[in-house]
Amino acid sequence: MSDSHNSKPWQGRFTEATDAFVEQFTASIGFDQRLYAHDIRGSIAHARMLGHTGILTSKECQSIIEGLQQLQLDIESGKINWSVALEDIHMNIESLLTQRIGDAGKKLHTGRSRNDQIATDIRLYMRDQIDSILSQLTRLMQGLIELAEREAATIMPGFTHLQVAQPITFGHHMMAWFEMLQRDYGRLTDCRKRMNQLPLGAAALAGTSYPIDRQFTADALGFDNPCDNSLDAVSDRDFAIEFCSAAALIMTHLSRFAEELVLWTSAQFDFIDLPDRFCTGSSIMPQKKNPDVPELVRGKSGRVFGNLFSLLTLMKGQPLAYNKDNQEDKEPLFDSVDTIHDSLMAFADMIPALTTRADNMRAAALQGFSTATDLADYLVRKGLAFRDAHEVVGRAVRLGVDSKRDLSEMELSELQSFHSSIEADVFEVLTLEGSVNARNHLGGTAPEQVRAAVVRARQVLKQYRLA
Numbered sequence: 001m002s003d004s005h006n007s008k009p010w011q012g013r014f015t016e017a018t019d020a021f022v023e024q025f026t027a028s029i030g031f032d033q034r035l036y037a038h039d040i041r042g043s044i045a046h047a048r049m050l051g052h053t054g055i056l057t058s059k060e061c062q063s064i065i066e067g068l069q070q071l072q073l074d075i076e077s078g079k080i081n082w083s084v085a086l087e088d089i090h091m092n093i094e095s096l097l098t099q100r101i102g103d104a105g106k107k108l109h110t111g112r113s114r115n116d117q118i119a120t121d122i123r124l125y126m127r128d129q130i131d132s133i134l135s136q137l138t139r140l141m142q143g144l145i146e147l148a149e150r151e152a153a154t155i156m157p158g159f160t161h162l163q164v165a166q167p168i169t170f171g172h173h174m175m176a177w178f179e180m181l182q183r184d185y186g187r188l189t190d191c192r193k194r195m196n197q198l199p200l201g202a203a204a205l206a207g208t209s210y211p212i213d214r215q216f217t218a219d220a221l222g223f224d225n226p227c228d229n230s231l232d233a234v235s236d237r238d239f240a241i242e243f244c245s246a247a248a249l250i251m252t253h254l255s256r257f258a259e260e261l262v263l264w265t266s267a268q269f270d271f272i273d274l275p276d277r278f279c280t281g282s283s284i285m286p287q288k289k290n291p292d293v294p295e296l297v298r299g300k301s302g303r304v305f306g307n308l309f310s311l312l313t314l315m316k317g318q319p320l321a322y323n324k325d326n327q328e329d330k331e332p333l334f335d336s337v338d339t340i341h342d343s344l345m346a347f348a349d350m351i352p353a354l355t356t357r358a359d360n361m362r363a364a365a366l367q368g369f370s371t372a373t374d375l376a377d378y379l380v381r382k383g384l385a386f387r388d389a390h391e392v393v394g395r396a397v398r399l400g401v402d403s404k405r406d407l408s409e410m411e412l413s414e415l416q417s418f419h420s421s422i423e424a425d426v427f428e429v430l431t432l433e434g435s436v437n438a439r440n441h442l443g444g445t446a447p448e449q450v451r452a453a454v455v456r457a458r459q460v461l462k463q464y465r466l467a
């Protein structure tokens with residue numbers, strides 16, 4: 001980055017140069033340079049509007065547009081050095097443009113302020129970022145659907161309190177993650193919709209005295225409409241907070257998912273295998289294969305939660321309208337964008353590649369009396385009240401604990417000693433398959449229901465593609 005002392009557009013009312021440290025301290029070009037393409041896009045639309053309304057001549061307007069397009073190419077081919085003296089991306093680009101096209105460049109800022117400019121740039125940038133995050137999210141959802149279909153009938157233990165609770169199907173477990181991600185998708189699209197309003201025209205805070213056409217600019221940039229109030233348009237960053245909040249929830253979901261993957265790949269569970277390409281080894285223990293990708297995603301949730309808190313605190317107590325505090329919105333926002341994009345991408349790559357160890361899951365499901373509820377339900381069908389059935393089965397489980405046997409391993413006569421209505425057909429309900437197949441209603445774990453959920457989920461993804 002060059003620190004050449006380019007003259008500042010606001011130098012007029014000042015009698016001494018900016019302190020060198022203050023110049024560094026107040027500059028945002030180090031991080032807002034990533035907005036260059038959206039800044040140029042916003043400026044081109046603004047220039048078109050100025051031409052369309054006759055505020056600038058069509059010649060001036062044309063020269064600005066061509067100058068900005070050329071500048072973008074030069075930025076992208078690495079020919080541009082950003083200047084800290086010019087503070088931010090907006091003044092850097094305006095100054096570079098003016099160096100290239102002369103006086104017309106000085107007219108670009110007519111009827112506009114950096115305040116409505118930055119509020120517009122962030123929205124344009126966030127729209128694109130949300131779209132690319134949504135595409136990683138749908139890739140992960142797609143992967144979950146395929147895995148769920150493949151493992152629709154694979155039995156595993158379902159847990160509460162991390163204790164074996166009832167048998168479930170692996171496919172059903174995967175579709176639970178799908179549901180969470182579907183809500184995440186909804187939150188991001190809601191947030192995108194609410195932020196899709198144009199701040200330009202608000203100028204510094206009060207609007208502008210030029211005969212601008214805000215609807216024209218809104219249409220040119222694909223915004224639903226111009227923001228209704230100039231003070232609100234330049235000052236609030238609620239859309240960024242909303243995004244960071246949706247991002248925090250995504251990381252909450254991914255970190256829970258990650259935790260399960262870490263547990264399931266451990267020798268104690270050994271339910272699944274992650275391909276080597278998603279794991280790393282230990283520099284000292286030759287036998288180790290560590291689930292680093294899920295662990296890192298779990299860990300990265302911390303920074304995304306922190307970013308949400310940074311933005312809430314940044315906004316809290318700010319009087320209307322724009323304050324320089326808002327320059328601090330970018331780094332947390334960018335960090336959340338990058339982190340959830342990459343975390344979703346890692347999961348989207350990894351999930352379809354995981355393989356299950358059905359034997360181990362089955363063996364685990366056979367432990368911990370996972371079909372005890374099925375026995376209670378059986379007794380209810382024989383006429384007992386559920387509470388009484390619960391009591392009877394509790395006593396049978398106690399015998400099982402003492403004699404180290406599952407309910408299905410007991411003799412019929414033993415089971416009958418707990419209640420006389422138990423008959424030979426009881427062994428069907430005590431099997432793992434009997435247990436999961438019995439839960440055959442919307443939202444239940446039966447393989448048939450998993451397949452139905454997969455069909456519904458494919459419809460959901462189809463709707464996303466059409467939207």
Ligand code: ARG
Binds near residue numbers: 114115326
């Ligand atoms: N770099 C500033 C920001 O990110 C742009 C707006 C500056 N406006 C101002 N009046 N100083 O918020």
